[in-house]
Amino acid sequence: MDIQGKTALITGASRGIGRAIAIELAQNGAKRLLLVARNRHKLAQVAAQIEALGTEVVILPLDLTQPIEVNIAIAKAWRDNSPIHLLVNCAGVAHQASFLQSQLPKVSEEIAINFMGMYTMTRIVARRMAAQGEGTIVNVSSLMGKIAAPTMATYSATKYAILGFTQALRGELAAHNIRVIALLPTLTDTDMVRDLQLFRWVVPMTPQKVAQALITGLHKDSPEILVGWQSHLAVWCNRLAPWLLEKVLLMAAPLPKDKSKRYPKLRQAEAISR
Secondary structure, X not given: OOOOOOEEEEEOOOOHHHHHHHHHHHHOOOOEEEEEEOOHHHHHHHHHHHHOOOOEEEEEEOOOOOHHHHHHHHXXXXXXXXXXXXXXXOOOOOOOOOHHHOOHHHHHHHHHHHHHHHHHHHHHHHHHHHHHOOEEEEEEOOHHHOOOOOOOHHHHHHHHHHHHXXXXXXXXXXXXXXXXXXXXXXXXXXXXXXXXXXXOOOOOEOHHHHHHHHHHHHHHOOOEEXXXXXXXXXXXXXXXXXHHHHHHHHHHOOOOHHHHHHOHHHHHHHHHHO
């Protein structure tokens, strides 16, 4: 896909990866960007930065868990700014906890925003893209959409769901000349993850690197964009030696030390590593 002169809609655009993608699209010649997030003030700050690059910006302060409001706002935005060529579903939240200590309100929030919010936006936009006969949809999953990790069960579940949803839509929407792509970054240094306990040995990458990988993938027409050497290594390890990756994940996960006795494989792996 050639970004030059195109119009794109990005959710989660007020911070992190979404913000970096919006800026990268502007730097690569996008004509107009529609920025979606809950925080109007932060959206305005991003918009000012992008407008300085010569790209038109429309801000849409929306809560993706409110489908009626989203539907009305996107219908109006499409009427005023169509055709929209690219949708990037980037909005998401992450809560870290062991499964037995997880809190249902936080679980519900992850499912509502990460999956249902993406589903709602995609449903609204894809129907209009089908009517105009072209479009590209990018769904931001994660490396945890391929390799689930302890303490991130619900987050991993939503990211797995995004991959399945993306794969299904890729086949369904091809007849309408709509490409559907999955973007899978590894741990990225954003506001969202700074309150999380990091996994040992995982080196965070920058949002800018993720955004650049997306642009490269769009130019190559890649159906799935796996970002970062750590992601490629983990996926290959999972294919060739899943038992080994499971041990590494247990060693790397920020599990409570006094609970390690419940994981005999962890003790064995730690003994071998010394």
